[in-house]
Each structure stands twice: as structure tokens, then as C-alpha cells.
Amino acid sequence: MEAVKRTRMSPEERRAQLIDLGARMLAERPLEQISVEEIADQAGVSRGLLFHYFASKHDYHLAIVQHAGAEMLVRTEPDLTLPPLEILRSSVVAYVDYVSDNRNSYVSLLRGAASGDPEMRDEFERTRSALAARIMDQLPRLGIEPGDRIALAVRGWIAFVEETAISWLREPVISREELIDLIVTALPAVTLPAPVAAALLGQA
Known part of the structure; x- marks a missing residue:
């Protein structure tokens, strides 16, 4: 990356710029290898100024994870x-396109050293919970009545999606369309009786 020409910014703009630079760097290397010195140099600010916006390197990395989520x-x-x-x-198409566009950062966050940090895991969990809430909100339109069993199945489906996406990014043994079909059909399969799921998907 080339250094950014130093310009005057509001505190909000500067903080957003620093996070954006970190997110761009995350596409090239694991989170733990993102150097605050290099980020400060890229932004054209001092290392001390960066720590005016973030209490520590860990807090800065946490902000990058929040931005990615x-x-x-x-x-x-x-x-x-x-x-x-x-x-x-x-939504699945958008998800597959997102992880394809951000494959290095996606795998790094979910399988790298950051995944062992409790605060990072909390951020990942917040993102998963938001995705699960979206799905639960839409299930009645698919004829699926939300409940504890369904909520558990949805969380299991999200874990399946993450693992399947990571495996596919590492070794794309099936096409993008086949991956999308696999993920889409898996949700009714884990939340509905087999005949109902097949009818919903037009496979009866």
C-alpha cells in the first residue's frame, strides 16, 4: 500500500479511515500481523495519534473485526x-460473493489466531446472532413456525454455512452455483420434515 497524503479530518473521519486501512490490510495478511506502525504510516499520522482513537493494538484489531462484521x-x-x-x-448469493471477495480476511478471522480471543469471539457471535435473527424473522413466510427447535437448527445451519464456505474457498471442488444450491437447500432440510422440505423446494 502507498502512504496516504496527510489531510485534516474530523475525529470521526480519521477513526473511520484508520479502520478502513486496517480492513484493507486484512485482505492481505492475518489480523495479528496488522501493524499499528504501518497503519499510522499509511494514514500519514503518528503512532501516538492512532492510540488517541484506540486504547491498544487489541482495541484497534477489535474495531477492524467489528467493521468486517x-x-x-x-x-x-x-x-x-x-x-x-x-x-x-x-442472501446466500450475496454471502458467497462476499466471502469470495474477502477470502483471505474471512478465513483469517474465523480460523486464525483471532478466533481464540474471547472479545473477538463475542464479535463473531454478534454477527452470527444478527444473521440468525434475520432468518428467524423470515421463516414464517416460508411456512416455518419459529421456536426453540427451529432456532437451534438455524444456528446449526449457520455453522454449516461457515464451514462449507471455508472448505470451498480452500478447495473449490464444486461450482459456485452448486455451493449456493447446497447452502439454500440445507436450511429447509434441517428445519422441516423431509416431505415438507421437498415440497417447498419443488422436489416432491
């Missing part, structure tokens, strides 16, 4: 104007 939620926001099953497919 928020970006994924924005990118996968469901289009509620679509028919129910198409809402699910469009």
Missing part, C-alpha cells in the same frame, strides 16, 4: 420484495 451484514441484507425462497437464495 458490519460490512458482511450490509452486503447480505435480504431483499424483502422477493418471494420467500428467493429472499433466502439472494
Whole structure:
């Protein structure tokens, strides 16, 4: 990366710039290898100024993780104007496109050293909970009545999606479309009786 020409910014703009630089660097290296010295140099500010916005290197890394989670939620926001099953497919398409565009950072966050940090895990959990809440909100439109059993199945499906996506990014043994179909059909399969799931997916 080339250093950014130093310009005057508001505190909010400067903080956002520092986080954005970290998120861009995350695409090239694991989170734990993002250096605050290098970020400060890229931003054209002193290391001391960076710590004016973030109490520690850990806090800065945590802000990058929060930024990545928020970006994924924005990118996968469901289009509620679509028919129910198409809402699910469009969100899965957006998710697969997001992880494909951010493969290094995605794998680094979920499988790298950051995944062992309690505060980082809390951030990952917040993102997963937001995704689960979106799905639970839309299930009645698919004829699925939310409840404790369904909520547990949805969380299991999210874990399946993460592991499947990481495996596919490392070794894409099936096509992108096949991956999307696998993820989409898995949700009704784990939340509904087999005949009902097959009818919903047009496989009866």
C-alpha cells in the first residue's frame, strides 16, 4: 500500500479511515500481523495519534473485526420484495460473493489466531446472532413456525454455512452455483420434515 497524503479530518473521519486501512490490510495478511506502525504510516499520522482513537493494538484489531462484521451484514441484507425462497437464495448469493471477495480476511478471522480471543469471539457471535435473527424473522413466510427447535437448527445451519464456505474457498471442488444450491437447500432440510422440505423446494 502507498502512504496516504496527510489531510485534516474530523475525529470521526480519521477513526473511520484508520479502520478502513486496517480492513484493507486484512485482505492481505492475518489480523495479528496488522501493524499499528504501518497503519499510522499509511494514514500519514503518528503512532501516538492512532492510540488517541484506540486504547491498544487489541482495541484497534477489535474495531477492524467489528467493521468486517458490519460490512458482511450490509452486503447480505435480504431483499424483502422477493418471494420467500428467493429472499433466502439472494442472501446466500450475496454471502458467497462476499466471502469470495474477502477470502483471505474471512478465513483469517474465523480460523486464525483471532478466533481464540474471547472479545473477538463475542464479535463473531454478534454477527452470527444478527444473521440468525434475520432468518428467524423470515421463516414464517416460508411456512416455518419459529421456536426453540427451529432456532437451534438455524444456528446449526449457520455453522454449516461457515464451514462449507471455508472448505470451498480452500478447495473449490464444486461450482459456485452448486455451493449456493447446497447452502439454500440445507436450511429447509434441517428445519422441516423431509416431505415438507421437498415440497417447498419443488422436489416432491
